[in-house]
Amino acid sequence: MGSEMSTPAPQGGEGGEVQQQQQQQQAPNDAIAQQQQMPLHPQSGLPSALVIVGPSGVGKNTLIQRLREGNTSFGHSVSHTTRQPRPGEKHGEHYFFTSKEQFAKEIAEDKFIEFAEVHGNLYGTSVTAVRKVLESGRTCILDIDVQGARLVRKTPLKAIFVFIAPPSLEDLAKRLFTRGTEAAEQIQKRLANAKEEINSVNERGLYDYLIINDNLDDAVDKLRAIATRALQGLDPEPGKVPESVLIEDAPLPGMPPLDPTAPQENGAQGLLLSEDPPGAASAAADPLPNPTAAAPPSTTANSASDKEAQPAVTSNGGTGMRVVAVARRKEKLEALQVHMHNLRIPPTHFLPVVCDITKDAEVATLPRIVAKRWPDAGGVDVLINNAGLSRNDASLMDGNVASWVEMLSTNVLGTTMAIKAAVQDMRRRNKWGHIINMVGLSGHRIPDGPQGGGFYCATKSAVKTITDGLRQEARGKMLPLRVSSISPGVVETEFFTVKNFGDAEAARSTIQNYASCLQPQDVAQTILWCLSAPDHVEVNDVVVRPTDQLL
Numbered sequence: 001m002g003s004e005m006s007t008p009a010p011q012g013g014e015g016g017e018v019q020q021q022q023q024q025q026q027a028p029n030d031a032i033a034q035q036q037q038m039p040l041h042p043q044s045g046l047p048s049a050l051v052i053v054g055p056s057g058v059g060k061n062t063l064i065q066r067l068r069e070g071n072t073s074f075g076h077s078v079s080h081t082t083r084q085p086r087p088g089e090k091h092g093e094h095y096f097f098t099s100k101e102q103f104a105k106e107i108a109e110d111k112f113i114e115f116a117e118v119h120g121n122l123y124g125t126s127v128t129a130v131r132k133v134l135e136s137g138r139t140c141i142l143d144i145d146v147q148g149a150r151l152v153r154k155t156p157l158k159a160i161f162v163f164i165a166p167p168s169l170e171d172l173a174k175r176l177f178t179r180g181t182e183a184a185e186q187i188q189k190r191l192a193n194a195k196e197e198i199n200s201v202n203e204r205g206l207y208d209y210l211i212i213n214d215n216l217d218d219a220v221d222k223l224r225a226i227a228t229r230a231l232q233g234l235d236p237e238p239g240k241v242p243e244s245v246l247i248e249d250a251p252l253p254g255m256p257p258l259d260p261t262a263p264q265e266n267g268a269q270g271l272l273l274s275e276d277p278p279g280a281a282s283a284a285a286d287p288l289p290n291p292t293a294a295a296p297p298s299t300t301a302n303s304a305s306d307k308e309a310q311p312a313v314t315s316n317g318g319t320g321m322r323v324v325a326v327a328r329r330k331e332k333l334e335a336l337q338v339h340m341h342n343l344r345i346p347p348t349h350f351l352p353v354v355c356d357i358t359k360d361a362e363v364a365t366l367p368r369i370v371a372k373r374w375p376d377a378g379g380v381d382v383l384i385n386n387a388g389l390s391r392n393d394a395s396l397m398d399g400n401v402a403s404w405v406e407m408l409s410t411n412v413l414g415t416t417m418a419i420k421a422a423v424q425d426m427r428r429r430n431k432w433g434h435i436i437n438m439v440g441l442s443g444h445r446i447p448d449g450p451q452g453g454g455f456y457c458a459t460k461s462a463v464k465t466i467t468d469g470l471r472q473e474a475r476g477k478m479l480p481l482r483v484s485s486i487s488p489g490v491v492e493t494e495f496f497t498v499k500n501f502g503d504a505e506a507a508r509s510t511i512q513n514y515a516s517c518l519q520p521q522d523v524a525q526t527i528l529w530c531l532s533a534p535d536h537v538e539v540n541d542v543v544v545r546p547t548d549q550l551l
């Protein structure tokens with residue numbers, strides 16, 4: 001569920017009580033069943049229930065309606081809710097619309113198999129509603145949220161669990177807007193919750209089936225086949241939910257008006273960035289000659305959320321590149337998106353994607369997201385691996401192991417997984433581009449200091465070795481892939497704030513040791529210089545540091 005649902009409600013508030021009661025509600029069980037004389041666990045051969053879960057607006061009601069059209073074998077358990085009825089909704093048919101007081105009373109009376117707070121309202125499935133359908137020998141359909149599904153999983157109710165996913169969050173947003181039943185604020189709330197709801201597909205054993213509701217007729221056919229199994233009381237087939245599912249983020253619904261005072265750039269376009277923790281630097285500010293690639297390439301780079309990455313993303317200097325900015329922090333990407341919008345860079349040339357590059361499944365999906373969102377772009381031609389994270393509690397003598405793991409997974413594994421995803425995309429198209437890794441001075445030397453930067457330097461040395469190793473591997477296979485690294489010294493970015501766990505003062509005092517740090521634009525320019533070399537020239541490593549930096 002989304003942030004709203006997963007945020008603990010204030011003590012004593014409605015949500016707080018609901019959470020406490022839900023914890024006690026762990027397994028509405030045989031005792032309730034016996035009390036209500038409900039065959040919660042039908043013998044085999046009798047119909048199972050069908051639990052349908054999915055984010056708001058994905059099409060659950062539409063699918064259920066289509067399934068039930070002209071087929072009386074399926075009944076729908078009518079839920080109770082404290083939300084206001086929408087125009088046309090009937091009490092007892094769509095929901096039992098209930099006051100909060102009445103709902104609380106019914107909870108106390110053990111009326112519900114499960115209940116949950118969803119999008120700010122209470123919803124619950126009553127034992128009576130399910131019993132009514134089951135007793136008539138039909139399959140009972142429960143349209144409930146993720147929390148409800150988790151709870152029903154713990155009851156003896158024999159059921160098949162299906163998750164309905166949208167083809168993308170963008171489609172989901174469109175459907176919610178088109179349905180027009182909610183105000184903008186409610187739609188935002190539902191979209192904010194959707195990503196976490198979709199992520200519940202990765203909870204092992206929660207769902208038996210996943211249906212992506214893209215083409216409605218296809219989705220209805222799939223649901224019908226599953227519902228028929230439920231009707232026959234058959235067990236679900238194994239392996240029908242993929243190991244890992246990632247649905248890309250929606251763009252911001254509705255961009256702000258253009259800022260007429262914002263400076264315009266020269267045809268700034270793309271770069272695909274990957275990942276989030278503030279890294280050494282990635283930037284490119286000024287116009288450069290055209291790149292050597294024949295077609296406008298799309299570029300990926302990581303750590304796009306940082307202010308430091310903005311120049312890299314915003315100024316391709318008329319190279320004709322299209323930029324995919326990949327980062328973990330959504331709010332930073334959103335700010336970048338607004339910035340790009342104000343620079344009049346069209347959505348065809350800038351695509352923000354939320355992704356955690358320490359997660360293999362998320363990284364592997366990136367080229368697919370690019371291909372889907374920009375079918376005309378071909379694929380990823382340039383990858384800029386910008387992720388580089390350092391922590392100040394990582395001394396080799398007495399450091400925090402968690403910080404070592406974090407650095408290793410971000411700087412080394414994240415970079416390598418992004419390389420693999422980009423290279424496989426290039427191989428698929430037989431079109432070989434350019435990989436640029438940010439090694440940094442730390443990949444070449446270890447600075448003095450009692451805190452000890454040895455572990456961070458080790459990860460950066462690894463990136464240097466990976467850069468050289470990738471080049472050798474490509475040469476060995478006679479592939480025209482170009483591999484470069486850039487090794488900047490101190491760059492004025494968020495890097496030091498992250499290193500000091502958010503302590504901006506400590507970060508400032510580090511930066512003040514230098515009369516003039518490199519700026520992100522300086523690094524960006526270096527990236528563009530590497531990219532602009534003619535085909536027969538491969539820049540291997542560029543070391544660049546502030547003029548007054550000693551070591």
Ligand SMILES: Nc1nc2c(ncn2[C@@H]2O[C@H](COP(=O)(O)OP(=O)(O)O)[C@@H](O)[C@H]2O)c(=O)[nH]1
Pocket residue numbers: 053054055056057079080083114115116118119123124125143144145146147148149
């Ligand atoms: N846990 C639980 N969730 C429910 C129940 N009834 C509906 N929901 C879920 O509540 C959410 C909001 O439903 P609704 O207000 O009808 O809005 P909609 O999903 O935008 O059509 C959906 O995810 C439903 O699946 C219920 O009885 N229990």
Ligand SMILES: Nc1ncnc2c1ncn2[C@@H]1O[C@H](COP(=O)(O)OP(=O)(O)O)[C@@H](O)[C@H]1O
Pocket residue numbers: 054055056057058059060061062063175176178179213214215216217219
């Ligand atoms: N496969 C689909 N393609 C396009 N629009 C769809 C599809 N499935 C449902 N819709 C539309 O999306 C909107 C939301 O569907 P709805 O059934 O109300 O969602 P939910 O019950 O999951 O909140 C409706 O306007 C519906 O017509």
